[in-house]
Amino acid sequence: xxxxxxxxxxxxxxxxxxxxxxxxxxxxxxxxxxxxxxxxxxxxxxxxxxxxxxxxxxxxxxxxxxxxxxxxxxxxxxxxxxxxxxxxxxxxxxxxxxxxxxxxxxxxxxxxxxxxxxxxxxxxxxxxxxxxxxxxxxxxxxxxxxx
Numbered sequence: 001x002x003x004x005x006x007x008x009x010x011x012x013x014x015x016x017x018x019x020x021x022x023x024x025x026x027x028x029x030x031x032x033x034x035x036x037x038x039x040x041x042x043x044x045x046x047x048x049x050x051x052x053x054x055x056x057x058x059x060x061x062x063x064x065x066x067x068x069x070x071x072x073x074x075x076x077x078x079x080x081x082x083x084x085x086x087x088x089x090x091x092x093x094x095x096x097x098x099x100x101x102x103x104x105x106x107x108x109x110x111x112x113x114x115x116x117x118x119x120x121x122x123x124x125x126x127x128x129x130x131x132x133x134x135x136x137x138x139x140x141x142x143x144x145x146x147x
Contacts, residue, residue: 082109
C-alpha cells in the first residue's frame with residue numbers, strides 16, 4: 001500500500017542536474033552511491049544527504065515533484081578543497097648577481113590558491129630591470145587548478 005503524504009499521489013525525486021542522473025524517487029535510492037540518502041518528515045520537508053563529500057559531488061541538484069507542470073527547486077553544492085603544494089622545482093638554486101634563477105611552485109585547491117613567494121628573512125624581493133633600476137615587491141601568481 002502506498003504511503004499517504006501531503007503530496008497525495010505525487011512523488012518527490014532528486015536529480016543531479018549537470019549529469020541528468022536520477023538520484024532518488026521518494027526515499028528509494030536509484031543511484032548506486034552509498035554516500036547518498038534521502039529523508040523526509042512525513043509532511044513537507046525532503047532532504048538529500050551527501051556524506052563524505054568529494055570533489056565530483058560539486059554541481060547543481062534539483063528536487064522535483066511530478067506534478068503537471070512539474071515543480072522543482074534547485075541548489076548548488078560547491079566542494080571546497082584545501083590548498084596543497086604539489087611540486088616544487090628549482091632550476092639553479094644559486095646564481096651570480098645578474099644571473100637567473102627559476103622557481104616553480106604548483107598548487108592545487110578549490111578555489112584555486114594564490115601562490116606567494118617570499119624570502120625566509122621576510123626581506124623584500126628586489127627585482128632589477130634593464131638599466132639597473134631596482135624595484136621592491138612581492139611575487140604572486142594565480143595558478144590554475146591541477147587535476
